Amino acid sequence: MRVAIVGCGAVGSLFAANLAQLDEVEVWAFDLDREHVAAINEQGLRLSGAGELVGEVRATTDAAELPPSDFGIVATKCMHTAAAIEATAPAFADGAVCSVQNGVGNEEVLAEYAERVIRGTTFPAGRVLGPGHVQWDVKGDTTIGPFEPSPAPMAEVERLAAVCTRGGMPTQAVADARGPQWRKLIFNAATNPIGALTGLTHGRVCDDPGLRRLVSQLVDEGRAVAAAQGIELDADPEELIDHAARPDVAYDHKASMLQDAEAHRQTEVDYLNGGISRVGREQGIPTPLNDAITALIKGLEASWAQT
Amino acid sequence: MTGDIWVIGGGVIGSLFAAHLSRVAEVTLLCRRPEHAAAVAEHGLRVSGRADFVGRPRASVDPAGLAETGLVIVATKANDVEAAAARLEGRLGDATVMTVQNGLGAEEVVRRYGSWPQLSAVTFMSGTKLADDHVEYVLDTPTWVAPYEDAPFATAAETASLIVEAGLKAEAMPDLEPARWSKLIFNATVNSVAALTGLPHDHHFAELDRPSDLGHLVRGLMDEGKRIASAAGVSLREDPWEMNVLATQRGSRHYPSMLEDVEAQRPTEVDFITGALVREAERRGVEAPLLAAVYGLIKGREASYL
Numbered sequence: 001m002r003v004a005i006v007g008c009g010a011v012g013s014l015f016a017a018n019l020a021q022l023d024e025v026e027v028w029a030f031d032l033d034r035e036h037v038a039a040i041n042e043q044g045l046r047l048s049g050a051g052e053l054v055g056e057v058r059a060t061t062d063a064a065e066l067p068p069s070d071f072g073i074v075a076t077k078c079m080h081t082a083a084a085i086e087a088t089a090p091a092f093a094d095g096a097v098c099s100v101q102n103g104v105g106n107e108e109v110l111a112e113y114a115e116r117v118i119r120g121t122t123f124p125a126g127r128v129l130g131p132g133h134v135q136w137d138v139k140g141d142t143t144i145g146p147f148e149p150s151p152a153p154m155a156e157v158e159r160l161a162a163v164c165t166r167g168g169m170p171t172q173a174v175a176d177a178r179g180p181q182w183r184k185l186i187f188n189a190a191t192n193p194i195g196a197l198t199g200l201t202h203g204r205v206c207d208d209p210g211l212r213r214l215v216s217q218l219v220d221e222g223r224a225v226a227a228a229q230g231i232e233l234d235a236d237p238e239e240l241i242d243h244a245a246r247p248d249v250a251y252d253h254k255a256s257m258l259q260d261a262e263a264h265r266q267t268e269v270d271y272l273n274g275g276i277s278r279v280g281r282e283q284g285i286p287t288p289l290n291d292a293i294t295a296l297i298k299g300l301e302a303s304w305a306q307t
Numbered sequence: 308m309t310g311d312i313w314v315i316g317g318g319v320i321g322s323l324f325a326a327h328l329s330r331v332a333e334v335t336l337l338c339r340r341p342e343h344a345a346a347v348a349e350h351g352l353r354v355s356g357r358a359d360f361v362g363r364p365r366a367s368v369d370p371a372g373l374a375e376t377g378l379v380i381v382a383t384k385a386n387d388v389e390a391a392a393a394r395l396e397g398r399l400g401d402a403t404v405m406t407v408q409n410g411l412g413a414e415e416v417v418r419r420y421g422s423w424p425q426l427s428a429v430t431f432m433s434g435t436k437l438a439d440d441h442v443e444y445v446l447d448t449p450t451w452v453a454p455y456e457d458a459p460f461a462t463a464a465e466t467a468s469l470i471v472e473a474g475l476k477a478e479a480m481p482d483l484e485p486a487r488w489s490k491l492i493f494n495a496t497v498n499s500v501a502a503l504t505g506l507p508h509d510h511h512f513a514e515l516d517r518p519s520d521l522g523h524l525v526r527g528l529m530d531e532g533k534r535i536a537s538a539a540g541v542s543l544r545e546d547p548w549e550m551n552v553l554a555t556q557r558g559s560r561h562y563p564s565m566l567e568d569v570e571a572q573r574p575t576e577v578d579f580i581t582g583a584l585v586r587e588a589e590r591r592g593v594e595a596p597l598l599a600a601v602y603g604l605i606k607g608r609e610a611s612y613l
Contacts, residue, residue, distance in 0.1 A: 270519070
């Protein structure tokens with residue numbers, strides 16, 4: 001089996017290095033970071049932290065070098081999905097493409113370029129330490145299922161889940177993967193931008209009664225939009241938010257969007273709060289607070305362009 | 308209105324009033340700190356900037372003598388009005404009490420401590436306190452004075468004239484609320500959005516093309532403010548959204564003070580601007596989720612650096 005990772009940042013690297021542990025899988029990685037790609041080709045792709053391993057991965061910055069693959073696993077930031085799949089689509093002419101990205105709307109973009117698409121949500125997390133080296137912060141499950149408008153057959157979804165699980169990334173194949181995706185989306189949309197706008201860690205956001213109320217209001221809007229689509233969340237976002245606020249879990253965690261804000265990097269807000277707002281408009285569900293948060297983060301991004 | 312004037316609170320506004328009015332009336336500045344009162348008693352109160360003179364108000368930390376006064380100007384910070392009003396309780400004779408705080412509700416706090424005639428005022432003059440006995444007069448914008456509850460308009464007019472005579476700008480109006488609320492809704496929105504986004508008050512604030520454009524949020528915040536004003540029985544003097552569109556079309560790119568405060572990691576005035584509207588909404592049972600959200604976010608932002 002040949003698997004190509006599209007976007008070999010932290011999450012892409014976790015899949016790539018783990019899958020590369022299996023003899024029967026040939027792993028390729030497409031990424032635009034030349035140093036990272038060169039390091040992977042010279043020394044292998046190294047993970048530290050929750051797991052210590054080195055994967056033999058063939059990396060390239062040139063999408064045309066990707067050979068025909070059985071599966072693509074797309075792990076770019078949301079705003080790069082279209083460019084990444086446009087470049088790599090020929091490699092998946094006879095394969096299926098699976099998103100493991102944040103937010104909503106990625107599968108729709110993939111389906112413009114690939115025939116068989118898999119909807120995915122992944123919880124493992126990490127960060128790039130340097131070229132060819134990724135810190136694995138959190139282990140966790142991945143859930144995948146056919147993307148309804150352009151589905152990969154269930155047998156193909158199960159094949160990918162099985163190989164990821166064997167490789168060390170526990171993955172479940174389900175008929176409807178929207179529940180976990182919306183659970184993660186609602187969690188991220190309700191907490192990430194609050195961290196970015198205030199500068200507070202997850203735990204401190206939850207300690208502040210006013211902000212915690214705002215988090216719940218954002219969760220409620222997300223739930224209403226999910227319910228309007230007939231999506232059943234697989235867990236209560238409120239419980240996950242409170243759990244994460246525990247000192248032994250993620251009290252001191254700076255949301256990725258706060259890290260983006262501090263570095264003046266474009267955020268994924270269009271696919272998080274902006275995604276909830278967009279689907280809400282399609283479904284006729286008002287989302288005034290997600291609209292407000294999207295506008296504030298977009299305003300913040302605009303302020304960086306001015307300085 | 309007869310007798311002398313007491314000014315409570317020797318910050319920028321209190322100092323500007325006390326120094327100017329001491330040129331046309333007997334004025335006592337009631338200070339909190341004895342060394343503050345001592346400095347003013349010893350050196351006088353110097354004004355520089357837009358004016359240049361040394362005022363000679365009496366200065367004291369002792370409220371004895373208040374019984375003789377005709378006018379009390381409460382010029383403390385909004386959160387110190389309660390303590391100031393408590394010091395007045397049972398001490399005033401035939402006096403009028405004027406509040407000059409920017410937010411909302413100072414008049415009602417004062418009312419709880421006595422049945423004096425009251426004036427509502429908002430001042431737009433500004434300055435910098437350089438020392439206990441020295442204030443720089445920066446912006447010579449006016450103070451608006453109006454009767455509160457059933458105080459006679461004549462008292463407001465007389466007080467405004469006295470302030471003008473003292474060398475400051477003032478205007479009496481029968482009802483302060485329409486102007487005050489227009490400005491409050493405008494300030495609460497523009498300051499909050501600027502502080503959270505880092506944007507000066509520029510064209511982004513009026514953009515409505517895409518659903519995620521900032522103009523929608525600005526208008527939504529202002530609409531909540533207008534609903535609160537309406538519940539409070541106030542008809543606005545100017546439409547805040549039109550004020551916003553006009554200001555951004557002029558290309559002012561004004562840096563609101565709350566943005567400057569956040570960037571300098573200072574405490575902001577959010578409690579008296581956006582917070583005033585949020586509290587008023589709660590009191591009157593008006594839904595204001597957007598104002599509550601931006602208020603909470605700025606409090607959180609302050610907590611991250613204070």
